Amino acid sequence: MAPIRRAPIGVFDSGVGGLTVLRALRSALPGEDFIYLGDTARLPYGTKSADTVVRYSLQCADALVARDIRCLVVACNTVSASALGALRSRYPAIPIIGVIEPGAMAAVAASRSRHIAVIGTEGTIGGGAYTAAIRRLDPAARVIARPCSLFVAMAEEGWVDGAIAESVARRYLEPIFSSDGVPGQTPDTLVLGCTHFPVLAGAIRAVIPDSVRIVDSAETTAAAVLAQLENPAPGRGAVRWLATDGAARFARVSGTFLGTALHADDIEIIDL
Amino acid sequence: MAPIRRAPIGVFDSGVGGLTVLRALRSALPGEDFIYLGDTARLPYGTKSADTVVRYSLQCADALVARDIRCLVVACNTVSASALGALRSRYPAIPIIGVIEPGAMAAVAASRSRHIAVIGTEGTIGGGAYTAAIRRLDPAARVIARPCSLFVAMAEEGWVDGAIAESVARRYLEPIFSSDGVPGQTPDTLVLGCTHFPVLAGAIRAVIPDSVRIVDSAETTAAAVLAQLENPAPGRGAVRWLATDGAARFARVSGTFLGTALHADDIEIIDL
Numbered sequence: 001m002a003p004i005r006r007a008p009i010g011v012f013d014s015g016v017g018g019l020t021v022l023r024a025l026r027s028a029l030p031g032e033d034f035i036y037l038g039d040t041a042r043l044p045y046g047t048k049s050a051d052t053v054v055r056y057s058l059q060c061a062d063a064l065v066a067r068d069i070r071c072l073v074v075a076c077n078t079v080s081a082s083a084l085g086a087l088r089s090r091y092p093a094i095p096i097i098g099v100i101e102p103g104a105m106a107a108v109a110a111s112r113s114r115h116i117a118v119i120g121t122e123g124t125i126g127g128g129a130y131t132a133a134i135r136r137l138d139p140a141a142r143v144i145a146r147p148c149s150l151f152v153a154m155a156e157e158g159w160v161d162g163a164i165a166e167s168v169a170r171r172y173l174e175p176i177f178s179s180d181g182v183p184g185q186t187p188d189t190l191v192l193g194c195t196h197f198p199v200l201a202g203a204i205r206a207v208i209p210d211s212v213r214i215v216d217s218a219e220t221t222a223a224a225v226l227a228q229l230e231n232p233a234p235g236r237g238a239v240r241w242l243a244t245d246g247a248a249r250f251a252r253v254s255g256t257f258l259g260t261a262l263h264a265d266d267i268e269i270i271d272l
Numbered sequence: 273m274a275p276i277r278r279a280p281i282g283v284f285d286s287g288v289g290g291l292t293v294l295r296a297l298r299s300a301l302p303g304e305d306f307i308y309l310g311d312t313a314r315l316p317y318g319t320k321s322a323d324t325v326v327r328y329s330l331q332c333a334d335a336l337v338a339r340d341i342r343c344l345v346v347a348c349n350t351v352s353a354s355a356l357g358a359l360r361s362r363y364p365a366i367p368i369i370g371v372i373e374p375g376a377m378a379a380v381a382a383s384r385s386r387h388i389a390v391i392g393t394e395g396t397i398g399g400g401a402y403t404a405a406i407r408r409l410d411p412a413a414r415v416i417a418r419p420c421s422l423f424v425a426m427a428e429e430g431w432v433d434g435a436i437a438e439s440v441a442r443r444y445l446e447p448i449f450s451s452d453g454v455p456g457q458t459p460d461t462l463v464l465g466c467t468h469f470p471v472l473a474g475a476i477r478a479v480i481p482d483s484v485r486i487v488d489s490a491e492t493t494a495a496a497v498l499a500q501l502e503n504p505a506p507g508r509g510a511v512r513w514l515a516t517d518g519a520a521r522f523a524r525v526s527g528t529f530l531g532t533a534l535h536a537d538d539i540e541i542i543d544l
Contacts, residue, residue, distance in 0.1 A: 041324050042314055047428075052313050052517050122521070153425035164443060167436050245324050249394070 006233060008033035008240070009225065010069030012060040015043035016156065016250060017195035018075030019257035021099060022239070024218035025073065028226050031233030034240070035067055039272065041245035044152060046121025046194065050082040053123065057083035058090060059272040063242070065091060073225055074098040077120050077193050077217075081129035095228045100124075102224045103191055103217030104133035110213045111189040114138060117176050118145040120193030121152065130193050144187060148172045148197075155196040158256050165203035177208050192216040199256050241267045278505060280305035280512070281497065282341030284332040287315035288428065288522060289467035290347030291529035293371060294511070296490035297345065300498050303505030306512070307339055311544065313517035316424060318393025318466065322354040325395065329355035330362060331544040335514070337363060345497055346370040349392050349465050349489075353401035367500045372396075374496045375463055375489030376405035382485045383461040386410060389448050390417040392465030393424065402465050416459060420444040420469075427468040430528050437475035449480050464488040471528050513539045 009029070011022050015038045022036050039045075039060055045053050057079045061072060072094055074080050074087065080098030087096050107116050118130040125147040134141050150168055159165055179186040190212050192198055198216045205214065226232065243250045247267040255261030281301070283294050287310045294308050311317075311332055317325050329351045333344060344366055346352050346359065352370030359368050379388050390402040396419075403415040422440055431437055451458040462484050464470055470488045477486065498504065515522045519539040527533030 041320060043319075047315075047518065047521060048313060049518050150422075150425050150429050150431070153422050157422050159422070159443075164436070164439050167439060171431075171436060246319065246321050249319060 006033075007068050007070040008035050008237075009071045009073060010035050010037070010064035010067070011073045011075050012037040012039065012064060013076040013195060014038070014045035014078065015040050016253050016257050017152070019254060020195050020198045020216070021073065021075035021218045021221055023258055024222040025225060026237075026239070028219075028222035029229070029232050029237075031235045031237050032229075033237040035064060035069060035242065036239055037064055037242040037270075038244070038250060040243045040250055044121065045076060045078040046123045046149070046152060048123060050123070050127060053078055053082040054086045056272075057087060061087050061091060063270060063272055065094065069094070071225065071228055072096045073221065075195055075221070077103075077195060078123040081124045081127045097221060097224050097228065099195065099217040099221045100129050100133050100193075102220035103193060103215065104130060104137055106215040106217060106220040107134060107189050107191045108137045108141065110215050111141070111187075113188040114140060115142045115187045116144075116189045116191060117187035118143060118191040118193045119148045119151075119172065119197065120145070122147045122149055124193055130191060144176055145193075146172065146176060148194075151200055152194065152196045155199050155256060156253050158253070160199045160256065161202050165200060166206050169200065169203045170207040173204065173208055177212065187212065189213045189215060196257075242270050243267050244270060244272055278305075279340050279342040280307050281343045281345060282307050282309070282336035282339070283345045283347050284309040284311065284336060285348040285467060286310070286317035286350065287312050288525050288529050289424070291526060292467050292470045292488070293345065293347035293490045293493055295530055296494040297497060298509075298511070300491075300494035301501070301504050301509075303507045303509050304501075305505075305509040307336055307341060307514060308511055309336055309514040310516070310522060312515045312522055316393065317348060317350040318395045318421070318424060320395060322395070322399060325350055325354040326358045328544075329359060333359050333363060335542060335544055337366065341366070343497065343500060344368045345493065347467055347493075349375075349467060350395040353396045353399045369493060369496050369500065371467065371489040371493045372401050372405050372465075374492035375465060375487065376402060376409055378487040378489060378492040379406055379461050379463045380409045380413065382487050383413070383459075385460040386412060387414045387459045388416075388461045388463060389459035390415060390463040390465045391420045391423075391444065391469065392417070394419045394421055396465055402463060416448055418444065418448060420466075423472055424466065424468045427471045427528060428525050430525070432471045432528065433474050437472060438478050441472065441475045442479040445476065445480055449484065459484065461485045461487060468529075514542050515539050516542060516544055
């Protein structure tokens, strides 16, 4: 009997940031097919209220489930922080993996001082989901969480290194990591709690102490997905690209996040 | 017979940027009542396609017209660039004033060299509406138009002056105003073609030649509205505040744009 091609893995984000997660997923699961949906018409989610994020997230999931996915990856910290429960209630039969639990696991594993800093969008940080997820794993952990809103716009503009990126990173991060040099007084681990932020890792690295470990959830999320799947597919899978607006912009900005830029013709625009 | 209170003037924007226009309107027309609508659930419009901007704009206008306005001010350059025709077709009986024509008039009046620079969002600049509006007034004008996407996020973050604001302004504006010092080779007028940008005027001023005139459309738009109204109301009018999401954030960010910050309780959240 010839092997039947399996249903793809659905991945969604408010826009292009989730492409950093997709990249890690394809690296960990090269044989799988993916459908990526960026809700570019309504981005960013990070400054929106939790109710609105839940509503939009359910619409994104509906669109992917209608396309017959077998697993759903929420490649957006804001959605993972606000809407994972609502998504799992609506689709109890589909494995749904967010990025916050894997990110928290990576942080707790990386930290020796149990003093962890988390940066993200206003929505992710304001909701306190990372702090809660880290404390579930290590109730004694100290967590400092700060929004870094401008990083999103900088990543989308492609200003990911150089003097301006470092100045912005310094303004956000210096208050977290300034200390009198006493070990343990500042965090030893920094969680990039927004899928846009990994592209700024160089600028972030340049302005924090060398001893601080930077973790992002892309790789641990990919590992969590891998653990869900029996017998990952061999070969090289394909990606189907969906967005809710602006194929040209999506294609142009994708290069920063994906490593290689898409063509606008590759992207199907859908209405949610 | 006692005077009848007249219907308010409706003003809308994708978010908080239009507050710079509302501020100018209240200064020019202190006795009038206003309804301000910020479509904060779906901001920013500046990176969205023209079709989407038209659709959202019609919904904003519908919500204001349903609240019995007698004049509609489109306090958003992106909407003024893409949707003014559609708005006027739907509501032919209501005076509808955008910000681009007034901005273009102010620029043409300010420029002596007839060489004008325009900065705005990707959507406004990409559509070419400012260039077209300036050329309608002065067919021989030279226009250089450039998107400055990061300015929006910086204004909303309140990073409106200091070293980072000036570095960002320099990166965007130096290529426009760098010259070998030959008069007439660079623009003598800079149009702030986004309602967010006036709050960054100090940083912008610091990095362009002293001789360049900065114009924004807020005051000329207010003058255009004043010209539409017979007998402006005396006294001091009120503002009713509507937003589509995030009253707390709207209130917090409003201070940068309005001069005084609103309270979250003052803002009614509506669904479009």
